[in-house]
Amino acid sequence: MTRPSAPRGTRDIVDLDVRTFRRLEGCAGACFEMYGYEEIRTPTFESADLFSRAVGDTTDIVEKEMYLFEDRGGRPLALRPEGTAGVVRAYLEHGWDQSAPVKKLWYGGPMFRAERPQAGRYREFWQIGGESFGNPSPQADAETLLLVRDILTSSGLTNGVRFLVNSIGCAVCRPAYREALKAYLTERKSDLCENCVRRLERNPLRALDCKGDGPKFTEAPLMADHLCDACRAHRDEVYSLLKATPFSFEESPRLVRGLDYYTRTVFEVTAPGQGSQDAIGAGGRYDGLVKLLGGPDTPAVGFALGVDRVARALQAQGFSAPPPKKIFIAQAGVGTSVTAFTLAQKLRTFVKSGRMPAIEIGASTKSLKAQFRAADGWGADWLVLVGEEELKKGAVVLKNLRSHSQEEIPLVEVVDRLLTSIGKTN
Numbered sequence: 303m304t305r306p307s308a309p310r311g312t313r314d315i316v317d318l319d320v321r322t323f324r325r326l327e328g329c330a331g332a333c334f335e336m337y338g339y340e341e342i343r344t345p346t347f348e349s350a351d352l353f354s355r356a357v358g359d360t361t362d363i364v365e366k367e368m369y370l371f372e373d374r375g376g377r378p379l380a381l382r383p384e385g386t387a388g389v390v391r392a393y394l395e396h397g398w399d400q401s402a403p404v405k406k407l408w409y410g411g412p413m414f415r416a417e418r419p420q421a422g423r424y425r426e427f428w429q430i431g432g433e434s435f436g437n438p439s440p441q442a443d444a445e446t447l448l449l450v451r452d453i454l455t456s457s458g459l460t461n462g463v464r465f466l467v468n469s470i471g472c473a474v475c476r477p478a479y480r481e482a483l484k485a486y487l488t489e490r491k492s493d494l495c496e497n498c499v500r501r502l503e504r505n506p507l508r509a510l511d512c513k514g515d516g517p518k519f520t521e522a523p524l525m526a527d528h529l530c531d532a533c534r535a536h537r538d539e540v541y542s543l544l545k546a547t548p549f550s551f552e553e554s555p556r557l558v559r560g561l562d563y564y565t566r567t568v569f570e571v572t573a574p575g576q577g578s579q580d581a582i583g584a585g586g587r588y589d590g591l592v593k594l595l596g597g598p599d600t601p602a603v604g605f606a607l608g609v610d611r612v613a614r615a616l617q618a619q620g621f622s623a624p625p626p627k628k629i630f631i632a633q634a635g636v637g638t639s640v641t642a643f644t645l646a647q648k649l650r651t652f653v654k655s656g657r658m659p660a661i662e663i664g665a666s667t668k669s670l671k672a673q674f675r676a677a678d679g680w681g682a683d684w685l686v687l688v689g690e691e692e693l694k695k696g697a698v699v700l701k702n703l704r705s706h707s708q709e710e711i712p713l714v715e716v717v718d719r720l721l722t723s724i725g726k727t728n
């Protein structure tokens with residue numbers, strides 16, 4: 303029979319990956335708290351139209367990447383392709399726009415997009431993100447960027463991280479820019495990919511963000527030259543705040559977000575060691591989204607980090623998180639079961655060192671040889687053998703499986719000995 307395998311574009315997160323994810327999640331959680339965010343866990347699926355409205359029906363995500371299904375009641379649902387829509391839905395559903403209009407929420411979890419899988423691009427991938435509602439000030443934009451920087455720095459990702467920042471204007475100034483861009487692109491229609499031609503009318507900014515191989519339109523009109531006074535003042539203030547911090551970023555006048563509800567600040571974060579998938583996160587201000595989803599006019603700014611990609615970047619920079627030390631207790635012979643079992647529990651209760659060792663007990667139904675094999679397979683550092691003969695003398699055998707030394711010691715000393723040794727080797 304063929305062995306089962308995970309669906310295409312998905313994978314099991316194990317070993318170093320899982321420890322890197324945890325490290326990042328731990329650092330992110332601490333940073334979010336420091337910046338006044340509360341955690342929210344939204345469903346992994348929502349009503350499909352929430353995403354077509356929030357993410358936009360001219361985006362790749364909605365046009366071709368959503369996992370759509372109907373539940374048994376015939377309701378159209380979608381696995382979430384991103385986190386913002388669900389958080390905005392929750393903000394409105396709980397009435398926080400009325401009771402706590404200034405609210406900061408963070409989330410982490412798997413997202414689903416039916417993209418073409420490749421290294422660093424999956425169909426199920428993980429994001430950590432934050433959304434800050436109710437603050438129109440440039441300080442909220444600058445704070446969001448610093449929060450992302452702090453999450454990455456505290457998790458250990460420092461080398462080569464780039465922050466690209468731009469302003470894409472607002473409902474006042476973008477329409478004129480859009481027309482200028484549309485005119486420019488219409489003249490070069492033959493250079494556009496099929497998707498960009500189709501979206502030219504409704505969403506010309508997408509052409510600047512096109513992931514295709516076509517020309518990059520380096521001479522295209524820039525939003526920076528079309529910003530209204532209010533947007534220019536906002537952008538300048540964001541940049542001054544960041545420079546006062548200080549924070550290293552690059553003004554990136556060609557960076558866009560193709561959707562109307564994005565306003566003013568947009569940013570992207572990249573890190574080396576990712577091949578073509580070097581974007582590890584993105585974010586920006588989206589003052590139009592809460593209203594678009596049926597709420598009052600509410601300024602908001604947010605971001606999402608790609609956990610899989612940050613983890614890869616961390617590992618490419620040599621990040622290592624060793625697993626805990628492992629103690630395996632083997633047992634053999636009449637009357638050893640209770641001692642072996644209680645010893646395992648005692649060790650688990652008396653763990654004093656900063657990093658907890660893992661404690662495993664061999665199957666009492668298996669031969670000693672099979673238990674030794676299990677200890678090896680598990681990667682044990684230490685093995686305690688509770689044997690019938692030794693136990694009669696009140697002793698056990700302690701083996702160091704790294705140095706291959708072993709000695710018989712009194713049972714009453716084993717907990718202290720192990721915890722001291724582990725403390726020394728940590």
Ligand code: AMP
Nearest residue numbers: 422423424427581582583584606608611
């Ligand atoms: P987005 O929601 O498209 O702005 O993506 C935010 C971040 O999520 C990106 O910068 C990536 O790091 C990550 N990301 C997006 N799509 C994928 C994917 N298919 N696989 C892995 N990471 C992804």
